[in-house]
Amino acid sequence: MVKPAYVAVDWGTSSFRLWLIGSDGSVLAERRSNEGMTAAAATGFGAVLANHRQAVSAPADLPVIICGMAGARQGWVEAGYLDVPAALSTIPFAAVRVPDVAADIRILPGLAQRDSAHPDVMRGEETQLLGALNDLTDAHSLVCMPGTHSKWVHVADGLVTRFHTFMTGELFDAVARHTILKHSIADAGAVDGGSDAFRQAVEEVIRNPTAATSLLFGARSGALLNGLSPADAKALISGTLIGLEIAGALDAGQPGAPVVLVASGALGSLYESALDCAGVKPMIVDADNAVRAGLAVAARSLWAL
Amino acid sequence: MVKPAYVAVDWGTSSFRLWLIGSDGSVLAERRSNEGMTAAAATGFGAVLANHRQAVSAPADLPVIICGMAGARQGWVEAGYLDVPAALSTIPFAAVRVPDVAADIRILPGLAQRDSAHPDVMRGEETQLLGALNDLTDAHSLVCMPGTHSKWVHVADGLVTRFHTFMTGELFDAVARHTILKHSIADAGAVDGGSDAFRQAVEEVIRNPTAATSLLFGARSGALLNGLSPADAKALISGTLIGLEIAGALDAGQPGAPVVLVASGALGSLYESALDCAGVKPMIVDADNAVRAGLAVAARSLWAL
Structure with a gap:
């Protein structure tokens, strides 16, 4: 045993x-x-x-x-x-x-x-990075760790050189719960990253990032004028915020550096789809495994196991 | 009498x-x-x-x-x-x-x-426009009506051709009250549009609009690492959201069209300062007067007064 x-x-x-x-x-x-x-x-x-x-x-x-x-x-x-x-x-x-x-x-x-x-x-994310490090075989990588406060990290030869936090997840919650848009998304289920509404929102905000907070209002005006469904309104909000994050992270990144997506489940699928809209095919690392692997690296470094 | x-x-x-x-x-x-x-x-x-x-x-x-x-x-x-x-x-x-x-x-x-x-x-804003119309002597104007849902309206020879809503005011409230940033701005008073923190935030997001939701997080990391004061953190959030709106509105506008700012009081001062950061000197129309003037135009049109 x-x-x-x-x-x-x-x-x-x-x-x-x-x-x-x-x-x-x-x-x-x-x-x-x-x-x-x-x-x-x-x-x-x-x-x-x-x-x-x-x-x-x-x-x-x-x-x-x-x-x-x-x-x-x-x-x-x-x-x-x-x-x-x-x-x-x-x-x-x-x-x-x-x-x-x-x-x-x-x-x-x-x-x-x-x-x-x-x-x-x-x-917390530094430990996921430590766990994903074995997968970061490229000299330069841009690592995306989506969540309440998404982190985008520049890693070069095992060195973290720079990172940016985007408040995407928390902004989504604040917008969906505490603004007039809550009426337009009432009772909608989880956002489908493969839906046209999500992908169009990502593409639109990448093309037109300064319009971001105007595009969000489209969830309401679209519902009022064009019969936009709650599911599509929710996808529009999610796609706009995730798309703006991706545009910002890629703008701040080294052109051509491979992107590593450390994520799990539904959130991972949303980001994979959004990155695809931006023409990026990430390498995917499971976030749950990464944090445990990072804790294992730390334990082996500290103790004779 | x-x-x-x-x-x-x-x-x-x-x-x-x-x-x-x-x-x-x-x-x-x-x-x-x-x-x-x-x-x-x-x-x-x-x-x-x-x-x-x-x-x-x-x-x-x-x-x-x-x-x-x-x-x-x-x-x-x-x-x-x-x-x-x-x-x-x-x-x-x-x-x-x-x-x-x-x-x-x-x-x-x-x-x-x-x-x-x-x-x-x-x-509601259409009535302010009607009231401000007498002041819209230029063939083309871009009219800014800031607020919970800011409106930017393209007016040409008395015709409204196009407009955009930015959720700036409501987003500010949602971010300031319902995200982790509330801890960084606790007890701060009204934002000073003339402050360095406000103007720097406007200029930064105009230069770097895709970073908007990352710049917002600077209110927290600045407080943690650089001793950013609650007043400056609040100014950073306000300047980032207003600056993004102005960048978006100007991007969607006809280059060189004169900007008319329909606003009153503190909000008017914030937008005047933010527009100045973008190199725009607006003509200013008082919002309270404009709505009453618009109702007067409507009353005179409808009834023999």
Whole structure:
């Protein structure tokens, strides 16, 4: 039977995931909950972790590697930022050890771009990058990690040189829930990345990016004048925001650098379709696998496993 | 003593304004309340109007001219849309009369751009345009009416040929209240259009429009890394959204067409400063005066005053 070697934790703002990893690298057990930073800050990070460790019968002295918001200022122990340009391989060694606990528990740092004109930060995505690194065989890659705050990262020979955050996911939620457009998309289901409405919106905003906030209003005027359906109105909003992000990321990228899309499920399909509209065929890396692989790289760097 | 000639009403989504106008065109009395369409739909449009007429002692048979959301489908009586291209002078004659009431009460229509690729609608702003028309002496003008849903209108020889709605004001509210950026702007006061933070944000997004939703995130990363103040973070968000709107409107405009800014107060100052960053010196028309002047043009067109 495979012996447990370490515990890996991806601790986001609103979600918590834990894996018990065996000495051969296999996943022995997994836990998911909504005890993210916000919830854990109220109940105690140590207690949340202890409960889940116990649930998978992890020995009390098993080391733990953590990435994400547990290292934020409002998190468990602040893990700071590594400044770019930063070699991905150095990230594990900048982890902060949680004091006054029996086990060796370490929290990985984020990355910071300390640029007065274009400051930027990430926390959690650096671990996905570390996990995807094995797939980044090109000298230069532009890595897209879509989400609430999408990250586009320039990686060259294992070095993160620059990155940009686009607020696409959070803007979509704010627009869909808190503006007049909510009436035009009522009860629409998930956006279909293959739909004409989505692809046309992506193509239109790439052609005409300064019109972005006007194109969004087309979800309402289209519903009023042209009978645009709620599903198509929602696809229009999503396509406009994702298309603007892709246009901006490619504008800021090195022309011709291969694009790596680190994503899973429905969001991955939307971005794959939107990138196709922009004439880009990305290499695809599964985001769930990438974060676990990144935590594994960190664990192997820190401990003799 | 000047005799009252008609009642003019600007009936928005959330606000109600009424003026009692004399036979010489002067304002004899004014009323403002928050009984906009949303509130009046619950209590009854007729009752709201009757109360305010009584408060200014308007004779029961005095005619009433109304613009705005009272003419929307969810309003009092649907006043439809006039399709562009539309001569501004024909707007009054498309007004809809409220049935089954003692007085002659008419509601002005909105304007619709029935274009499958760029459908658009306005309701209320057409009356401001009508009022500003006397100031539109140039053969071609690009008229900016900033607000929750900013309108940019192409007017040529009294004809509205085309217009675009930008969701700037509503997006600002959604971003400032319902995204992570709310933490970076906590307790900041009104945005100063003359501040470096505002002007730099406008200039940056004009130079780099595809980066818009990434520049917004700078309000957070700037606060985390560079000590950006809440006031400057709020100015950055406002400048980015207004700058993107101006870039889009100018891109869609006829090069060199004079810009007319129909606005009042603080919002007018913000747009004047942002337009200055884009190298545009607009002619300025007061928005409050414009809507009253537009209602007066409509009243004189409809009735022998």
